[in-house]
Amino acid sequence: MLTIGQLARYVGVSTKTVRVYHAKGLLPEPERDSSGYRRYSAQAVVELVRIRMLADAGVPLARIRELSSTDVLGPALEQIDADLTARIKRLRETQRRLRMLAAGDIRILPANVEAHLAGLAALGFTQRWIAMERDLWIIVYATHPDLAGTLFEDQAQSLTDPELRSLYLAADHAHxxxxxxxxxxxxxDRIVAASIERYGTEPPGASVDPAIPDLLQSTLNASSPGWQRLDSLIRSRLADAGFTFRTSPDGDERE
Structure with missing residues (x-):
């Protein structure tokens, strides 16, 4: 039979923690013996180990109490295990990025996006446009990773169309x-017509919150009266056409 201090030391918790578990109804509190001490059995050690393992896994104390029934323990442990696996995956990805940062490799975008950006100059785009694209793709991949791949593939595919590519280039040089x-x-007019022909009135990624891309667009507009005028004309014409109003990954709501 163990005292509360011995029990706590064996399991690796504090006596205060044991008392919290008593107060929460997680661990039965034994009666005092003739000497005035509470004595804990081997079963108390097993129960305390179980509670500690669940708590270390991030299970709230209220939930641990619900898991005292063996009928629900099995399925609940499977879900906890799945949650831990997902958490470990995220932590490993974070660790990988931190190691890249420590090594001086601060690439944020996927390799296919980097390759796309690297090839834009050969198509005639200015470094100014390429820098704008990079900033916006970083925002999209950081804030909407579930949609970023689809949006990128759509834009990359549009550049294979000579007519659409000419619109991108014209918008670049409108600066x-x-x-x-x-x-x-x-x-x-050409940009709006091409957008409606390609997407109807709802482009891919219509559910993306445009607040941050719009902020970037406003910054770009401030750098060029020509871009500001073009952006204003496009927005006005798209609104008149009933177009779902969202900022696209190239920064001017046309594709």
Missing amino acids: DLDPDDPSLTELA
């Missing part, structure tokens, strides 16, 4: 145009 240049109006 240097005067905001009153009539070619901006024509370009906006």
Whole structure:
């Protein structure tokens, strides 16, 4: 028979923790013996080990009490095991990224996205446009990892179409145009027409919260009166067409 101090030492917890488990109804509190001490049996050690293992796994104390029944313990342990597996996977991924950061390798985007960005210059895009794309893809992959792959594949595929690629290039070079240049109006009309032909009125990723991409877009607009005018024309025409209003991964709501 063990005292509360011996029980706590054997299991690796404090006596205060044991008393908390008593108060929560997780561990039965034995009666005092003739000497005034509470004495714990081997069964108490087994129960305390079980409670500690569940608590270490992140199971709330209220939930541990519910698991005292063997009817629910098995399925619950399977779910706890699955949750731990998922948590370990996330921690290993975090560890991998930290090691990359420590080694000076701070790549955030997947290899296929990096390859895509590396090939944009050969297609005629400016470094300014490529930097914009990189920033926005970082945002999309960080905030919507479940949708980022689909959105990226859609944009990458659109660049294989010569007509769509010409629209991207024209939007890139609109940076240097005067905001009153009539070619901006024509370009906006072409972009909106291509968007509606490709997607109807709801583009892929319509459920993505546009707040952060919109912030980036506003920053880009501030750098170029031409881009600001083009963005305004596109938004106006898309709204008139009933287009689902979301910012796209290339930063100007056309694809």
